[in-house]
Amino acid sequence: MASDSRERMVRSAAYLLREHGYSGTAFSDVIAHSGAPRGSIYHHFPGGKEQLAEEAVRYAGDFVAAGVRAATRDDDPVAAVRAFSGWWRRVLVDSDFRAGCPIVAVITESRLADAAAAAFRRWQDALAAGLVSAGATPERAARVATLVIASAEGATLLCRARRSLEPFDDVVAELEDLIASACEEG
Amino acid sequence: MASDSRERMVRSAAYLLREHGYSGTAFSDVIAHSGAPRGSIYHHFPGGKEQLAEEAVRYAGDFVAAGVRAATRDDDPVAAVRAFSGWWRRVLVDSDFRAGCPIVAVITESRLADAAAAAFRRWQDALAAGLVSAGATPERAARVATLVIASAEGATLLCRARRSLEPFDDVVAELEDLIASACEEG
């Protein structure tokens, strides 16, 4: 299959970006992790490392948004939020607190702000849809979704620094009532 | 003054880390920005770049914590939180949304997690003290302070991606009631 290795490279890039950042993830690392052939990098990604990172951000954005949407199908009002925060928990624990969000690496180390904003926007839309279906007004849902994304990203950084899930648990505990009341008011 | 250039280097490193990250901030950049003499880098920082970054994180941590503590002296209950979020707003606007938090760069690109955790801890203590003096219980104040730090860090990343203050404003708007009610319950 021709483009199989290409997709593996994108997935590996997203995986490695979470732990080593943009500068810290070399092509050779992506090759080694994905098992893709070395000689085809610039065939698949003529735009070089930036293009690979851009597609990795898009991949991660779609992956998480799809997970949130899948969780929204149930009737549980805050299932989407739980699916979202659960995703980060797993990244932190599975990596022993060494990995975080690949999009953060791209924001702080490259010029791919637009790709990052697009991914965040898809997360926000997916989360807000879940909140609206649970009773929140569209305006409030959009704001709360932004808060959920921001605090999850920030809490992930705090957890990486402290090598502990405690900051994440504290943040989620504080947000629970806020989310519930946003769904009740609508 | 012997150690004047040393301190300038630390300050410049903190400044440059916010915009270009750890890998993106070279010694030559620090030299150029601080005006410090090139030949004395390893005299002042025998531990190399890691030591410089570690001190930059400590500097930024102290700087922000001191600002929060100064704002706490007034009687305004949420003055500390406002001072804290105001600091980020200024970083974002002054840099045209290119800069963020230097500690984030260090978390995602180096092995200085402990220094980052220590800086965050000082912010948390300063913010929590302000909330306690405004009426919150110590336990709740600690959790809310963590939420404030996490959401400010995350919102800063969202603002950098979108090149807009809107995410930050949305987050602050959502947190206001939560902070007020935390101070009333104590």
Place this chain on the structure above:
DNA sequence: GTCTATACGAAGATAGAC
């Protein structure tokens, strides 16, 4: 599509003079 070899530049670190 995939390979090897290599050009090219960047940056951290060291040595030794002043």
Place this chain on the structure above:
DNA sequence: GTCTATCTTCGTATAGAC
């Protein structure tokens, strides 16, 4: 304390064969 010169490593990107 500060300087210059250099060593060394690494990583992106390109060229050209298969």
